[in-house]
Amino acid sequence: MVKKKILVTGGAGFIGGNFVQYMVNKYPEYDIYNLDLLTYAGDLTKHRDIETKDNYHFVKADIADRETIMLLFEKEKFDYVVHFAAESHVDRSITDPSIFVLTNVLGTQVLLDAAKEVGVTKFVHVSTDEVYGELDFDPTTFFTEETPLQPNSPYSASKASSDLLVRAYHETFDLPVNITRCSNNYGPYHFPEKLIPLTISRVLNDQKVPVYGDGKNIRDWLHVIDHCAAIDLVMHEGVNGEVYNIGGHNERTNLEVVKTIITTLGKSEGLIEFVKDRLGHDKRYAIDPTKLEQLGWKPTYTFETGISQTIQWYLDNKEWWEQIISGEYKGYFERQYTV
Template identity: 50%
Template sequence: MKETKPQLQNPISQPPAPISILVTGGAGFIGSNFIHYMIKAHPNYIIINLDKLTYAGNLENLKDINRMDAGFKEQDLVGGGFENKIQNLKHQIQYPISDIQQSTRYHFVKGDIANTELVDYIFERFKPNYVVNFAAESHVDRSIENPKIFLETNVIGTQVLLDVAKKHWLASGKWKEGVKFVQISTDEVYGSLGPQGYFTEKTPLDPHSPYSASKAAADLITKAYFDTFDMPINITRCSNNYGPYQFPEKLIPLMINNALHHKKIPVYGDGKQIRDWLYVEDHCRAIDLVMQKGRIGEVYNIGGHNEMENIQIVNKICSILDELYPISKNPTSNMQHPTLKSYKQLISFVADRPGHDRRYGIDATKIHEELGWQPLVDFDEGIKKTVEWYLNNQEWMDRVTSGEYMKYYERMYSWR
């Protein structure tokens, strides 16, 4: 009689596979803040940061996290069916030079989201459960000057990400469990509001600049993958963000930087354009919730309930600077502007931008009712924290505006 092996009553279960997130554009303003937030909020998650490092992508935004990057080793690339890709991809992967403690929680890859082969390699290598797509050309003035690059990154790049995700997540007509593509969009896709009313998720898209048109196109191609293939996706549309690490071409850091250097503070038109402002960490919390709990296929508006005219924002920044860093404390003040008493004297009204939307306002009822999210940082608190951050990080601002941050990138990573 054949002897049978006893069955274990309580077999030891294997630990669940770690959650892996591909964050595109993670060296930019919101993307880097999101990575900081996720590293703290989810200690077991693995973050893969894919960023092309254009002018607004700055690895100094992730200086402390970069030290965790175990990087790509040659032996990691060989085996597992990747041998044929090494030579093609080798010149696109960056390798950190660091003797600081290594970790596998964070990986940085320099590259373009429109590079299908590179994105496919990342999916094979890291098997991400989520894609959170921040990667975008995002400055309206630049889109007016050169619309083409906005279409290439914002539209074609998004389509490449969707297509590669579909390839790896869809098998035999079924989507893998626990995967999702989150498209990070903007309230600018809705166009402009009159004095009353708010944008809801049902508001028709009506973009007015090449930038917002490219983002609307990316939203629609993302929605098409849900409608056509049942792909698990969400789209978030957020109001204006502010906070640390924002590139100083945007309103708030530009005003701060110009004021500190006693340059004119340019205000478009009459300065009465109205925007809804949200502290960036509140935005990151919202994205995390949507990623994990958002209903598949849904759009979620994210707003700060802080509508203000641009000129009000500028005046508030000047008042905070007058309080925290008065002109009398600046050693160059008397030489440059001996009669300057307040930063408000630097305000200068300039010709308005073409197609400048008059008002944006977000109705965030849906995300509040479905996911329980609401902003925690009110504007007065957030703007003071933001000004203080830039005052305490003037070297960061100087390097960003002078291109010095690219030298940091070269110090941290070298080609192989």
């Protein structure tokens, strides 16, 4: 029996990395290919436990490198593509938008061309609720799949652009696609520049925790494993051409999240340091995931359970995030994969 081949782009990142582990362990009958360029947030050490499995394969490549990507698709004839690879940090997009356009827009186009060329069964494009812009603080309003795209940062604008390309390839070339748009993820292996892991690592080291503005910006939090299960379902059962929102029904202000972590770790709220607000900082994100729930998905983590387990994971895995902060993780590819 020929194994189905699943290409996961950005599989050395946070969400993509968790998805790679999820798929490798759940589907031994699939060959899982992890393609990643290993930029600053690409970390292969998280895959130590699976890198010797027969159904896991790593490919170091740039999704914007057309020649390399086309040759790879021609050789492997992938059945599915799950596309996570993206520059994703809003602050970095404000400092340098160009790399976001190159990776998130042009890189996505290259992958779409390659997928069209080999005739994939499904191309799943993993996007973000940030493409919808912002909501006000009315708790009865939510993003739906019909909400107009109104991105407010260079990052979210680049993701919205890639979403539209994916849609166009379905409409023009009949490429079988789905687009997923998720709320803020959290969980194991989250790169320490993002709010939750940054707060945990700084609180454990008794360092000040920066909070933008007044800390009242609201985000809907989704545990990364719930996200992985949702993408798995969409890949196998999603209706071609459809968009699916993935949300956790866990709205919290940034300040509430920080205070929860500080309290759990038994530290003082005096560690909180309010800093100048981010440019174009969206007030609130909240997702209505009804459409995906009708497909058969439900989140299994409450925020209380998920954040408690996540904090404990960071306590139990200090070696991982300390080597990220120190930069030691960057040499792992050369040590492990270079002959």
